[in-house]
Amino acid sequence: MSSLNKSPFLRIFLSYLPIIMLFFSVFNEFDFNYLKLDYFAFNFVHLLIFFWTLRNPDQLGYLAIFFAGIINDVVIGIPIGISSFCYLILCSVTAYIRNITLSPNFIKDWISLLFTILLINSIQVIILDLVFLIKVDYTNYLINSGFTFLFYPIFFLFFNFLNERISYQTNDQI
């Protein structure tokens, strides 16, 4: 077990896992954002960016997030730059929270997420509907925001476990 923990491959893989997950979810056809189920969808990318930029920003660079947004826009067919802008707004909020918080608190993070996703989805709807005149379904956005908020604790546990493993590997190397 200890030899596995010290494996350089595992260390490198774990350190790149948030970026791999980010790019895999924007490139892949499978999308939690549209599960072909009525009244159920959540935005996995928002949860991923929110957690990692808040708890361990070294694992997820802003440039990678910017490019992931561009890819997401091209794949789903909306004007280029909108997702990047929304993802970076999400990063700004997490950077601000990080700066004003001395000791991280899960509940405060969770409530901040609700306000943040409502803000970025509103920005996205305004840009798509009012600027580009692309009709969007407001109900879908509201449901998506609701489930993204509700699913944060589950993904928090998973990402937190991953984050601990990454920190453990990094500290072990030092």
Next chain:
Amino acid sequence: MATGRDDFVIAIRSAFLKKKDKQKFSLLTLIFISIFVIVLSNFNFKAIQFVKLVINEVIYRSSHIISIPENNLKEITSKIKSHMDLYESYQKELIKVENSEQLRLQNEFLITENKKLRDLLDESINSEEIFARVLIDKDSPYLKSIVLNKGTKDKVKIGMAVIDEVYLVGQIIEVNFSNSRALLLSDLNSKIPSVLEPDDIQAVVSGTGGNFGTIEHTQIDYKDAFKNKEIIAYTSGLGGLFKPGIPIGRIDNSSEGQINFFSDFTQLDYVKIVSYKFGGEK
């Protein structure tokens, strides 16, 4: 109070401008770049169009390659399901086959008669078909569309009809060098001029963002006439993009005024991209 405001300003400045060890760009720079990209994508300059084409080409192909394992999994699941439903589907097909010979003869007669009448009117409709494979069918809450593997090099143009077997699926809205994007009928932004038979009512079939469509621009009296009847929506040919008579969907008693599209948009593998030439057009 002043200290609180100072703290807020410091936190904001730090969030937007500070670069950590592993962050090569500050957030503010990237936000400005993304706004710049959104504004640029609004312009139709040749250079911007070329950059967009290159980005689309690379990302569509990469997305297709990354989705291969998932698509294989989907195919295996679909094969298992069709194998399990074999007996049930066989019974259904049996009933269809019994009626098909009568329908075929009737259809042949109608086609010949239709051609004669069109000749008398000096009206002709010619079509060119391009077969295309679906590269990406990533649905999203924003846009219902598919990416096809044929583009400008195969003479695909914006506005061409996309057809699955004989049913209308959507129309081309974006063309790149070797691929193109088609807007599905189910998208909120899709509006197709149609005719509702057997009552011969002109209407517009509009997408809803769900798996069904709705009828727009008809009077309420017509909707009452739909009750207890099976209504089929065909393209009307108005607008000059599609030929008249391409089947779109069906309204029956159980659908409560909604149009159930004939084609299953989640199961599209190969489609036809069709352009029509009317009358004396060259």
